[in-house]
Amino acid sequence: MARQQLQTGSTLDGFLIGEKLHAGGMATLWRVTRPGIDIPIVMKVPTILDGDDATIIVGFEMEMMILPRLSGVHVPRCIAVKDFAQQPYIVMEYIQGHSLLKTLDEAPLPPDRVAEIGAKVAVALIDLHRQNVVHLDIKPSNIMMRDTGEAAFIDFGLSRHLSLPDLLEEEFRVPMGTGPYISPEQVLHNRSDVRSDIFSLGVLLYHFATRVRPWGLPKSSRALRRRLWRDPVPPRKLRPDIPPWLQEVILRCLEPDPTLRYPTAAQLAFDLQHPDEIRLTERATRMERAGFLPTLRRRMKAAALESHPREPGEQSTAAAPIVMAAVDLSEGMERLSAALRLEVARVLGSTPGVRLACVNVLRQNRIAMNYPRDEEGRNIHMRRLVELKEWARPLKLDQGAATFHVLEAADTAAALVEFATANHVDQVLICARASSNLRRFVGSVSSQVVAEAPCTVTVVRLPQGGETSAATTEIAAAITRT
Amino acid sequence: MRIAFLSDIHGNREALDACLAHAARVGVDRYVFLGDLVGYGADPVYVVDKVAEMADEGALVLLGNHDAAAVSGEIGGMNQYAGEAIRWTHQELDDAQLEFLSRLKSSATEDDRLYVHSEATAPNAWHYVTNAAEAERSLRATDKRLTFCGHVHRPQLYHMTAMKPAVYFKPPPGQPIPLVGNRKWLAVQGAVGQPRDENPAAAWGLFDTDKGEFTYMRVPYDIETAAGKIHAARLPQILAARLYIGR
Numbered sequence: 001m002a003r004q005q006l007q008t009g010s011t012l013d014g015f016l017i018g019e020k021l022h023a024g025g026m027a028t029l030w031r032v033t034r035p036g037i038d039i040p041i042v043m044k045v046p047t048i049l050d051g052d053d054a055t056i057i058v059g060f061e062m063e064m065m066i067l068p069r070l071s072g073v074h075v076p077r078c079i080a081v082k083d084f085a086q087q088p089y090i091v092m093e094y095i096q097g098h099s100l101l102k103t104l105d106e107a108p109l110p111p112d113r114v115a116e117i118g119a120k121v122a123v124a125l126i127d128l129h130r131q132n133v134v135h136l137d138i139k140p141s142n143i144m145m146r147d148t149g150e151a152a153f154i155d156f157g158l159s160r161h162l163s164l165p166d167l168l169e170e171e172f173r174v175p176m177g178t179g180p181y182i183s184p185e186q187v188l189h190n191r192s193d194v195r196s197d198i199f200s201l202g203v204l205l206y207h208f209a210t211r212v213r214p215w216g217l218p219k220s221s222r223a224l225r226r227r228l229w230r231d232p233v234p235p236r237k238l239r240p241d242i243p244p245w246l247q248e249v250i251l252r253c254l255e256p257d258p259t260l261r262y263p264t265a266a267q268l269a270f271d272l273q274h275p276d277e278i279r280l281t282e283r284a285t286r287m288e289r290a291g292f293l294p295t296l297r298r299r300m301k302a303a304a305l306e307s308h309p310r311e312p313g314e315q316s317t318a319a320a321p322i323v324m325a326a327v328d329l330s331e332g333m334e335r336l337s338a339a340l341r342l343e344v345a346r347v348l349g350s351t352p353g354v355r356l357a358c359v360n361v362l363r364q365n366r367i368a369m370n371y372p373r374d375e376e377g378r379n380i381h382m383r384r385l386v387e388l389k390e391w392a393r394p395l396k397l398d399q400g401a402a403t404f405h406v407l408e409a410a411d412t413a414a415a416l417v418e419f420a421t422a423n424h425v426d427q428v429l430i431c432a433r434a435s436s437n438l439r440r441f442v443g444s445v446s447s448q449v450v451a452e453a454p455c456t457v458t459v460v461r462l463p464q465g466g467e468t469s470a471a472t473t474e475i476a477a478a479i480t481r482t
Numbered sequence: 483m484r485i486a487f488l489s490d491i492h493g494n495r496e497a498l499d500a501c502l503a504h505a506a507r508v509g510v511d512r513y514v515f516l517g518d519l520v521g522y523g524a525d526p527v528y529v530v531d532k533v534a535e536m537a538d539e540g541a542l543v544l545l546g547n548h549d550a551a552a553v554s555g556e557i558g559g560m561n562q563y564a565g566e567a568i569r570w571t572h573q574e575l576d577d578a579q580l581e582f583l584s585r586l587k588s589s590a591t592e593d594d595r596l597y598v599h600s601e602a603t604a605p606n607a608w609h610y611v612t613n614a615a616e617a618e619r620s621l622r623a624t625d626k627r628l629t630f631c632g633h634v635h636r637p638q639l640y641h642m643t644a645m646k647p648a649v650y651f652k653p654p655p656g657q658p659i660p661l662v663g664n665r666k667w668l669a670v671q672g673a674v675g676q677p678r679d680e681n682p683a684a685a686w687g688l689f690d691t692d693k694g695e696f697t698y699m700r701v702p703y704d705i706e707t708a709a710g711k712i713h714a715a716r717l718p719q720i721l722a723a724r725l726y727i728g729r
Contacts, residue, residue, distance in 0.1 A: 054643070061663035068660075083694065084664040164659055165641055165651035 059157030202253025279400030320353030489632025493523025494675025517546025517599030
C-alpha cells in the first residue's frame with residue numbers, strides 16, 4: 001500500500017490539506033478545501049499502523065461502502081472516497097454545530113430537553129433506517145446537532161447497510177459496539193435489527209435524564225451481557241422529577257427483547273412529540289428493579305437466547321407503519337366516515353404493529369385567527385375529541401394503539417399535510433366527497449392532501465348513486481422522502 | 483466503463499434478447515460473455531450467430547463446458563438430459579458456428595479483473611463455486627482483485643481479505659454493490675438462459691468500473707416461447723419445465 005505523508009499545505013487529488021482537526025487511534029481528520037466546493041469539508045484518513053489493525057481497516061471499508069450511499073440532512077454529505085489501492089480517504093461535509101457529547105456535561109437535563117433531544121435523534125434515525133442503514137454505534141460522540149437544529153450522525157464504521165455485504169459480521173468474534181450503548185442483540189452478534197439503534201438511543205436518554213449510565217461502563221464481555229437479563233434502576237428512582245411518561249419511553253427503548261421496544265424510530269419520535277398521548281404501563285411507575293425470581297427467570301431466558309442467537313434480518317424498516325385517518329365529523333358525512341372506518345379496519349387487519357393517529361381539523365375563521373381560547377373554544381375542542389373517539393370506537397382498538405388529535409387551523413388540507421409530515425406518517429386515509437359544484441369551485445381537501453403529503457395517500461369514496469356503503473379506494477402516488 | 487456480463491445463455495434466444503435489450507436501455511459500453519452459449523435450449527444457432535456478431539464488434543467471448551462439448555460432441559460426465567441436448571446441438575450447428583466456438587478461450591484478464599466460466603484454479607476442469615471454501619480456492623489462485631464467473635446458474639457474491647476465509651453474500655437483484663476495499667471479490671453470475679435460484683427471470687450483471695459497483699440484474703422474458711421451442715425440438719421435457727420454476 002503506497003502511503004503518502006499528509007501535512008498542512010500539501011495537496012492530494014486536488015484537495016488542499018488544511019488544519020489537522022483530530023488525530024485519534026482510528027483516523028486523522030484534516031480540514032481540506034477544493035475549488036468548486038463551497039461547503040466546509042474534512043478529509044478522514046484511517047490510521048493504519050504497521051500492524052495493520054483489521055478493525056480499523058474493515059471499519060473504514062464499511063464507511064466507504066455506506067457513506068456515499070446516504071443522503072439528507074441527518075448525515076454528512078459525502079464528497080469523495082478513495083480506495084485502498086492508493087492512500088485511502090473519505091472527504092465529507094464538516095458539520096457545523098456541536099457534538100451531543102458536550103451537552104452530556106449538562107446532564108441531568110430537564111425532561112423536556114431530554115424529550116426534545118430524543119425526538120431529534122429519533123427523527124434522524126427514521127431517515128437513516130429508511131435508507132436501509134442501521135447505525136449500530138449510537139452514542140453522544142457520534143451525534144452532531146447542526147446549527148440549523150437537526151441531529152446528524154457521524155462515523156459509520158460499525159454500521160450495517162441491509163442490502164450490502166456486512167464486512168464486519170464474519171470478521172470478528174467479539175461484539176462490535178461501544179460498551180455502555182451496545183444493544184443486547186449486538187452482544188449476541190446480530191447486526192441487522194433497526195431496533196438496536198432504538199436501544200442505544202434509550203441508553204442515551206437515560207444518561208441525559210439521570211446523569212447515570214443504565215449499565216455503567218462495562219469492561220468485560222461478561223459485564224456486557226448483563227443487559228440481556230438485568231433491568232436498569234428505574235430513572236424516576238434516581239430523579240423523582242422525571243415524569244412517568246418519560247420513564248415509560250426510556251424503559252421501553254431499553255427492553256432486552258427487541259419485540260418489546262418501539263418497532264420503529266417513527267413511533268418513538270411520535271411519542272416524544274406527544275407526551276400526553278403516551279399509554280402508560282407498569283414501566284411508567286416502576287420504582288424498583290426486578291426482584292430475585294423474575295431476574296433469575298430472565299437470566300435463564302437470556303442463556304437460551306445466547307445459545308441460539310436469533311436469525312438476523314427478520315425486522316424490516318417498512319414494518320409497524322404510522323397510519324393517519326383524517327376524519328371529517330361534519331353533518332351529512334356519516335356514510336363516508338363509516339366507509340373510512342371500514343378502510344382503516346382493513347389496513348389494521350392486514351398490517352401488524354400499525355400505530356393509528358385519528359385526526360380531525362377544527363376550522364378556524366381566517367380573519368379572526370387569534371381569537372382567545374375561551375371557555376367556549378375549549379368546549380368545542382373537547383366535544384370534537386369525544387366525537388373522534390366515538391368514531392373510532394367500533395374499531396375496538398387496544399389501548400395505546402391509537403391516538404386522537406383535534407387540530408385547529410384555517411386551512412384544513414395544509415394542517416393535515418403538516419401533521420403527516422411532522423409525525424412521519426406512512427399512510428394517510430382520507431375521504432373525498434362526491435363531486436359537487438362547490439368542490440369544483442374551491443378545490444378539494446383530499447386532492448390537496450394527495451398532492452402535498454410526503455407519503456402514500458388512500459382516498460375513500462362512496463360509489464356514486466349506488467346504495468351500498470362499500471368504499472371505493474384509490475391509492476395515490478407514494479412519494480418517498482429523499 | 484460499464485461492462486455487461488452474460489453467462490450461461492444455453493441456447494435461450496428469448497432470454498438473451500431480453501437481457502440485451504435491458505442492457506441497451508440501462509447503457510453498457512462493453513459486453514463480456516462468460517461461456518455456455520449453447521446446450522439445453524432450442525436456439526443454439528441464433529445465439530451463436532448473435533454472439534459471434536457482437537464479438538466482431540468488440541465483445542469478449544469465453545468458452546464454457548457445454549460449448550466445448552458441443553464442438554467435440556463428447557458429453558463426458560454430463561447428465562442424461564444435458565448429454566441429449568449437446569448431441570442435438572452438435573447436429574444443429576454448422577461448421578462455421580462450431581469453428582467459432584472452438585476458438586474461444588476459457589479465461590481472460592483485464593486491469594484488476596479475471597473473467598472465467600468456471601473458476602480460477604483450473605478453468606478447463608469446470609469446477610463449481612457453490613460455497614465459501616470453493617470461492618476461497620479460486621480467489622487464492624488469482625492475483626486479480628475481482629473475479630467474474632458463471633457456470634453455477636445461481637447469483638452469488640464472495641469477498642475475502644488476505645488473512646481471513648471468504649464470506650458469502652446473497653446479492654439482492656437491482657442493488658448496486660460496491661466491490662471496494664482492501665479485499666478480493668468473486669461475483670458468480672446468474673444464468674441468462676436457465677436460472678436455478680428459484681427465480682425464473684433471466685440474469686445478467688453490470689459492473690461500473692468508475693464507481694466500482696456491481697449490480698445483479700434480473701429481467702423477465704417470454705418463457706412460454708422458449709419452453710415451447712424445447713418441446714418442438716423434442717428435447718427432454720424437463721429442460722422446458724425447469725425454466726418456469728427457475729430450478
